[in-house]
Amino acid sequence: xxxxxxxxxxxxxxxxxxxxxxxxxxxxxxxxxxxxxxxxxxxxxxxxxxxxxxxxxxxxxxxxxxxxxxxxxxxxxxxxxxxxxxxxxxxxxxxxxxxxxxxxxxxxxxxxxxxxxxxxxxxxxxxxxxxxxxxxxxxxxxxxxxxxxxxxxxxxxxxxxxxxxxxxxxxxxxxxxxxxxxxxxxxxxxxxxxxxxxxx
Numbered sequence: 001x002x003x004x005x006x007x008x009x010x011x012x013x014x015x016x017x018x019x020x021x022x023x024x025x026x027x028x029x030x031x032x033x034x035x036x037x038x039x040x041x042x043x044x045x046x047x048x049x050x051x052x053x054x055x056x057x058x059x060x061x062x063x064x065x066x067x068x069x070x071x072x073x074x075x076x077x078x079x080x081x082x083x084x085x086x087x088x089x090x091x092x093x094x095x096x097x098x099x100x101x102x103x104x105x106x107x108x109x110x111x112x113x114x115x116x117x118x119x120x121x122x123x124x125x126x127x128x129x130x131x132x133x134x135x136x137x138x139x140x141x142x143x144x145x146x147x148x149x150x151x152x153x154x155x156x157x158x159x160x161x162x163x164x165x166x167x168x169x170x171x172x173x174x175x176x177x178x179x180x181x182x183x184x185x186x187x188x189x190x191x192x193x194x195x196x197x198x199x200x
Contacts, residue, residue, distance in 0.1 A: 012075070015028075023082075024113075024159075029067065030066060031068055034063050035064075035095070036058055037058070037059040043096060043175065043178070044091055048088045048089035061086070061094075071168075072165060075166070077162070077165050079162070080112070080160050080161070081157075082156050082158050083157040083159075086150075090184040093149075095147050095149075096171055098171045098173075100169065100170065101170050102168055105166070106163070107146065108161065108162050109137070109160070110138075111133065111134055111136045111137075111158075113134050114158055114159075115131070116132060116149050116150045117148075117151060118149075119147040119149060119179050129181055129195055131191060145179070147174075147179060151192050181198060182197075182198045184196055
């Protein structure tokens with residue numbers, strides 16, 4: 001794997017793009033992909049999974065814009081995510097969540113609009129939950145799994161992120177082991193949610 005300690009044989013050229021702060025989209029060549037509710041069944045509690053089948057499985061939970069970069073150490077991948085409002089039972093719409101395959105890589109998020117909770121945990125048992133709103137800058141250190149949760153009833157959560165191009169995504173560990181904490185709707189809370197221990 002190249003670390004760019006020496007001059008590369010094939011030089012990657014700088015480029016300029018645009019971020020639409022209203023839509024949350026990256027423009028000028030960014031790839032867009034979506035995550036539908038049918039792809040998220042296994043991350044919700046068992047008692048809520050049957051509710052997904054009663055709703056439209058094609059419901060878009062979140063949309064991602066990112067650039068295809070060389071998957072090499074030294075490069076960075078800029079990305080934006082639009083996480084839509086919604087709930088499955090008492091659980092909010094959220095990203096699937098992942099560790100990085102390269103455990104020693106970090107990630108940074110800048111919140112464009114909306115509010116939510118960043119769930120984080122390590123394989124050693126540490127966990128951290130951070131509430132955020134527009135303008136927040138979130139740093140996810142190496143070795144921490146991360147998941148974003150939209151706690152608004154009405155507004156999309158839009159955020160910009162940057163991570164190392166060689167980081168990779170380990171979703172399987174989260175599907176298998178889950179997160180230690182979950183965010184559920186609480187109408188009596190000033191922030192619309194409460195934090196509970198997960199079932200798994």
